[in-house]
Amino acid sequence: MDINGKRAVVTGAAVGIGRAIAQRLAAEGAAEVVVADIDxxxxxxxxxxxxxxxxxxxxxxxxxxxxxDLMACQPQILVNNAGGGPDLKPCFPEAPKTRWSASLDLNLRAPMLTTQLALEPMHKLGGGAIVNVGSTGGLGLGPHSSPEYAAAKAGLIKFTATLASLKDSHSVRVNCVAPDWVATERGRQEREALPEDERGPEQVSLETLTDTVVRLVEDETLAGRVILLGRAEAPYFLN
Structure with a gap:
């Protein structure tokens, strides 16, 4: 899909990753970029x-x-970036139900709803592209400091992978990028707070992340795919 002239919605675009994605879509020629955020x-x-x-x-x-109401604008490009909460303490099982439930709502249920609401309008407009922003926290079988966040991101990744058929039924391609720590201001602060021997390789650059989002929007062959952005490796597909 050619980004030029399209309407895009980017959720969680007030700072960091979402802001960088919104700026990049505008630079690629999007006619309108809807910046959706509580901030x-x-x-x-x-x-x-x-x-x-x-x-x-x-x-x-x-x-x-x-x-x-947000999705009534009928975007042709949707980036589900809003999320977060892995640093909120206490986490499951000490966290009250309202807190861990809110994390599931924000990180999984919200992108499921925006996707559902986007499908028919995108179909009528000739097709669309949806990119879900996951996390490496949703991969593998190891422990995570926030079980509810990890579970939600794992669900988002699997949700994406199950939607490949929408390319044929609705002309809508849904893909996911799952980055490790990204070099935002918040990410840098979190990394610097760790002991030096636990920091690992440098973080994923915003340029690498936005390049990947653009690729997932533009490449008409990609549907239901999940691409991992690690700190030390080149981007690669998990499915």
Whole structure:
């Protein structure tokens, strides 16, 4: 899909990864980039950095009615980036049900709902591309400091992989990028807080991540694919 002239929605675009993706889609010629985030200051700052192509929507992605209103703009490109919460303490099983349930809602249920709402409008417009932003925290069988976050990201990865058939039925391609730690300000702070012998290789650059998102949007052969961005390796597909 050619990004030029298309409308895009990027959730969680007030800072960091989401902001970089929104800026990149605008640079690639998107006619409109809808910056969706609960952080109004950061979201409007993202719009200022992009310019006239950008429009801010303040939204709680766990509010179904608000998500329905957001998706009424009928984007041809959707990036489900909103998420987070692995650093919130306490985590499961000490966390109250409301907290771990909210993490599942934000990291898994919200992108499932936006995807569902996007399908028919995208189909009517001739097709679309959806990119889910997962995490290496959702891969493998090892422990994770936030079980609810890891479970949600694992679910998002599997959810993506099951939707390959939408390419034929709706002309909509759903893919996922699963990065390790990304070189955002927050990511750098978290890495620097670790003992030096636990920091591992350098973080994934924002350029590498946004290059991958653009590839997943543009490459018409890719559907239901999950691409891993590790810190020490080149991007590679997991399926």
């Amino acid at each position: 109004e200051y950061g979201g409007r700052r993202t719009c200022d950095l992009i310019g006239q192509q950008a429009r801010f929507v303040r939204i709680d992605m766990t509010d179904d009615d608000a998500v329905t």
